[in-house]
Amino acid sequence: MTLLQLRALRKSFGSLMAIDGLDFDVEAGRITSVIGPNGAGKTTLFNLISGRISADAGTVVFKDRAIDGLPPDAIARLGIARSFQITNIFPGLTALENVRLAVQVRAPRALSPWCPAERLGGVTLRALAVLDRVGLGAHRDRPARTLSHGDQRHLEIAMTLATGPELLLLDEPTAGMSAVETATTMALIVEIAQDVTVLIIEHDMELVMRLSHHVMVMAAGRKIAEGPADVVARDDEVRRVYLGGL
Amino acid sequence: MSLTRLSGIAVVALLVLLPLGAGRLYSDYYVALGIRVLVFALFLMGFDLLAGYAGLISFGHAMFFGTGAYAAALMLKYATTSVWVVLAASVVVNVVVGAIVGYFAIRAREIYFVFLTFAFAQFFYNFVNTWEFVGAANGLPGIPKATLGAGISLGDRATLYYFTLAVAVAGYAIARCLVRSSYGRVLVGIRENEERARFLGYDATRCLRRAFVISGVYAGVAGSLLAIDQSFVAPTLYYWSISGEVLLMELLGGMGTLAGPVAGAAFVIVLGDTLSSLMAERWLLVMGLIYAACVLFSPTGFAGLVRRLRTSRDPAPAPGAP
Numbered sequence: 234m235t236l237l238q239l240r241a242l243r244k245s246f247g248s249l250m251a252i253d254g255l256d257f258d259v260e261a262g263r264i265t266s267v268i269g270p271n272g273a274g275k276t277t278l279f280n281l282i283s284g285r286i287s288a289d290a291g292t293v294v295f296k297d298r299a300i301d302g303l304p305p306d307a308i309a310r311l312g313i314a315r316s317f318q319i320t321n322i323f324p325g326l327t328a329l330e331n332v333r334l335a336v337q338v339r340a341p342r343a344l345s346p347w348c349p350a351e352r353l354g355g356v357t358l359r360a361l362a363v364l365d366r367v368g369l370g371a372h373r374d375r376p377a378r379t380l381s382h383g384d385q386r387h388l389e390i391a392m393t394l395a396t397g398p399e400l401l402l403l404d405e406p407t408a409g410m411s412a413v414e415t416a417t418t419m420a421l422i423v424e425i426a427q428d429v430t431v432l433i434i435e436h437d438m439e440l441v442m443r444l445s446h447h448v449m450v451m452a453a454g455r456k457i458a459e460g461p462a463d464v465v466a467r468d469d470e471v472r473r474v475y476l477g478g479l
Numbered sequence: 480m481s482l483t484r485l486s487g488i489a490v491v492a493l494l495v496l497l498p499l500g501a502g503r504l505y506s507d508y509y510v511a512l513g514i515r516v517l518v519f520a521l522f523l524m525g526f527d528l529l530a531g532y533a534g535l536i537s538f539g540h541a542m543f544f545g546t547g548a549y550a551a552a553l554m555l556k557y558a559t560t561s562v563w564v565v566l567a568a569s570v571v572v573n574v575v576v577g578a579i580v581g582y583f584a585i586r587a588r589e590i591y592f593v594f595l596t597f598a599f600a601q602f603f604y605n606f607v608n609t610w611e612f613v614g615a616a617n618g619l620p621g622i623p624k625a626t627l628g629a630g631i632s633l634g635d636r637a638t639l640y641y642f643t644l645a646v647a648v649a650g651y652a653i654a655r656c657l658v659r660s661s662y663g664r665v666l667v668g669i670r671e672n673e674e675r676a677r678f679l680g681y682d683a684t685r686c687l688r689r690a691f692v693i694s695g696v697y698a699g700v701a702g703s704l705l706a707i708d709q710s711f712v713a714p715t716l717y718y719w720s721i722s723g724e725v726l727l728m729e730l731l732g733g734m735g736t737l738a739g740p741v742a743g744a745a746f747v748i749v750l751g752d753t754l755s756s757l758m759a760e761r762w763l764l765v766m767g768l769i770y771a772a773c774v775l776f777s778p779t780g781f782a783g784l785v786r787r788l789r790t791s792r793d794p795a796p797a798p799g800a801p
Contacts, residue, residue, distance in 0.1 A: 309680035323671040334668045338680040346662040
């Protein structure tokens with residue numbers, strides 16, 4: 234089943250064509266990776282899907298519904314959650330409160346001015362469960378800004394996961410991580426992908442090859458190849474523009 | 480019972496006792512001063528909801544204060560003396576003002592939001608300052624006394640004082656409830672990282688507009704109570720110096736703590752009153768020095784100072800505990 238469908242998507246910044254007529258489908262239940270050299274338009278693609286910016290032309294269809302032009306919060310509520318290339322969390326709040334706010338968005342009285350936050354049925358419990366799942370249970374009461382870089386990135390993944398998405402967009406989830414942290418993150422993504430469709434931008438080729446069911450290669454705002462990881466890795470044009478001597 | 484709650488009860492108990500000594504231990508004047516403190520305490524609760532919790536610094540809250548005062552004055556003069564109807568009208572008018580101004584102002588953030596709210600408030604000031612029906616620059620004198628119902632007049636200072644105290648305590652309880660609610664937590668999230676809140680699925684603009692309206696209603700009701708007390712309203716209630724003064728109270732008290740800004744309001748009003756009676760023209764100068772010292776020695780305000788004192792006594796506080 235096609236979960237997300239991009240058609241003739243176009244976005245330019247001044248004279249720079251960041252996305253140049255992109256057609257692309259994300260199939261449900263898989264890990265799909267987007268790779269490409271710097272400036273290929275990968276993060277712009279994420280920004281277009283998640284509503285951070287709007288496209289000049291083309292359509293974004295999520296579960297048979299056009300979502301282009303919707304604000305980010307509406308897109309998030311429809312079931313697309315994203316992480317950012319630069320960690321984007323609530324730095325002054327505790328790890329638990331970060332995740333609790335993410336769970337709360339789906340609660341029936343999420344914006345009630347009277348209902349004490351603690352009394353929203355099951356929200357705190359679910360937040361704790363998600364924190365445990367990413368291995369941050371022990372740090373629940375620490376302000377997020379005091380966590381290590383790797384833990385902050387895991388916290389952000391936990392937050393996106395806690396909103397209960399159907400499609401998870403991860404923008405370089407292992408950026409700046411140590412080898413050990415990267416391995417943990419990888420295991421986490423594989424586990425998450427068992428019940429959530431994952432679209433991921435990643436530079437670590439080893440990780441991409443081992444993780445992805447499907448790979449899309451971008452260069453200069455265009456799709457130059459897509460297919461199973463091993464097929465893409467053998468593609469001549471891909472090797473020329475991106476993989477170099479791999 | 481926690482220390483915080485105990486001290487809160489003690490403060491309210493002292494405030495309840497204040498009118499009893501008037502005329503015996505000290506003059507009636509202190510009851511009037513008490514009303515002024517309570518009015519600004521109420522104002523600051525609302526201001527802190529917006530500035531301290533939601534992270535939006537308004538420099539135009541005088542527009543609500545003035546609107547509340549004028550709404551009360553006009554209601555008392557032309558419609559009814561029932562304080563309930565007067566306050567209800569004030570709430571309605573300020574919800575409308577807050578919704579309209581908020582619709583435009585909440586598009587901006589930080590210094591641009593500060594400037595927009597200031598500009599809107601100046602518009603209100605200039606409008607009222609030239610509106611003949613409400614006396615233009617001369618203001619509107621001779622506002623009838625409000626009544627509580629059952630034949631009780633609020634013309635009596637002590638009665639009005641108790642009424643204002645009751646409104647302030649209720650206002651505080653509502654504000655506490657708000658900041659503990661799921662909505663209150665979302666506001667703090669937006670203050671911490673608005674983009675993150677949006678990408679989690681929160682309509683930050685709508686949340687902030689609501690906060691702006693709620694905050695404006697607090698300032699408006701405060702203005703109404705002041706008008707009821709003074710029997711006179713003037714365009715100076717809309718002047719930017721009021722917006723500046725509440726910002727000062729907020730900073731002195733400690734943003735995002737509710738109790739802090741309330742203490743800040745009491746401090747500024749009582750200190751201003753004391754100094755201006757002690758010395759003629761130099762009191763503003765001395766006050767400025769005291770403010771500067773406060774901000775230098777406790778940048779997080781009175782609330783931050785209390786927190787520090789408590790932490791130094793008890794070396795192992797729970798991390799992140801309020």
